[in-house]
Amino acid sequence: MGFGHFLSQSDAVGKTLLGLLVLMSVASWALILIKGLSQFVRGRRSEKFLDFFWNARSLDEVDAEIRTHGAQDPFGHLAAHAIQAQAHHARYGAAKLQEAGTGQEFVTRTIKKVLDEETTRLENGLTLLATVGATAPFVGLFGTVWGVYHALLAIGMSGAGTLDKVAGPVGEALIMTGIGLAVAIPAVVAYNAFNRGNRVLNARLDAFAFELLTFLSTGSTLADSGRDRGGDGTAVRPLRPAAA
Template sequence: MNKTVVEAPGIFHFLTQADGVGKFLFGVLCVMSVLVWGVLLQRAVKMYADKTKEKQFNEQFWNANSLEDVSKMVEAQHVQHPFANLTRTVMVAKQQFSGQKAGRLAEVGGMSEYLTREMRKALDEQSAKYESGLTLLGSIAATAPFVGLFGTVWGVYRALVNIGMSGAAGLEQVAGPVGEALIMTGVGLAVAIPAVLAYNMLNRYHRLATGRLDAFAHDLYHLALVGEVSQMSPQKRKLSEVPAAA
């Protein structure tokens, strides 16, 4: 005796029965999913590249004889990396400070204060770059479940309308809208969960990368000041070591 196997309708079968609102919400969730995976893949590739460049730059930096050699190396190789950019900022700031004949408000406080301000600006700019995409991921993670929930509510509403218009709660009246409603809930979760995981991963990378960059900035700051003091004449160096009068 042959048995007829009835295939269960797939997701696209239910979507073909959705109205304009349901299709629009499904499209919004699809766009959100593309944005999540696009940001995640882009940042993952950049994170891997930055990690490799960071290791190479640290080796070259600490094996160099002076900051001037590091600066020449950075300019010659056209290195584009947070550590290299910070080093370039410090060297440019030193040259600008030393080349000023007339005092400016920016130079008030001496070389130490000037370097601190320039490095802080560079660190803030890099921190903003590290946070790129986090706002988008957080927004999608927070809104995608509610978009799917709205689709669920709309599907149930359509099912109730069909029942009211037909006067009978037949399976053919409720199967399509209810199936659409369940699918929208699942799609909303499928978009939100990767967004949350990606947000947490990138946020952790941001904290760790910022910590490493801050530690490097601390070392670079002191190396820049030590180099400045070592280039003074013996008379100026002796005067700089005299404590200020009370």
């Protein structure tokens, strides 16, 4: 008796359900590893860019850094598009319908578009984890029901209905429920962890976008009073808008 015996006694339906659970487990774990590594790298790059951005002397310096090394994080991506949108509108004006309005309105629309793109990118794969977490227990339960049905059918045909004859096959069938839970639990935990990480990052992106838009519009940040002096008490020039 055991899982091997249960598998050897299973029909095509039982083996198909087991194969489906294995595929769901492999897919969810692969996604967990990929997104976990991606989230870690994205966090490191974001902190590096934000440290550079708030210590830069001008938006020209930020723009030059992005042009040289590229935008490798959500904050850099947002800053690059916002700076380019302002420079483009200042140089060419509203040449197309999507550029209609004032420069600030065009930059605002650009920032909103980038935020939507970043949100979509962050949510990639979460649907799979949610689906696995929600359906795997029921797939395993169906496999258990199917196995119990065939076990009881075989016991009835043999005429041996004692407890020692029933417990083994039924217990084997319950393994499928355990497998379903083993597949679902990591997927649910990972989904909640990634979802929380995305919410935190989106909140930070919104705050950064608000300050960036204010700076591009007025030439100063919301917290210039706290950033206009360096760590040694000497005056530090705030970022100035990039030249058109």
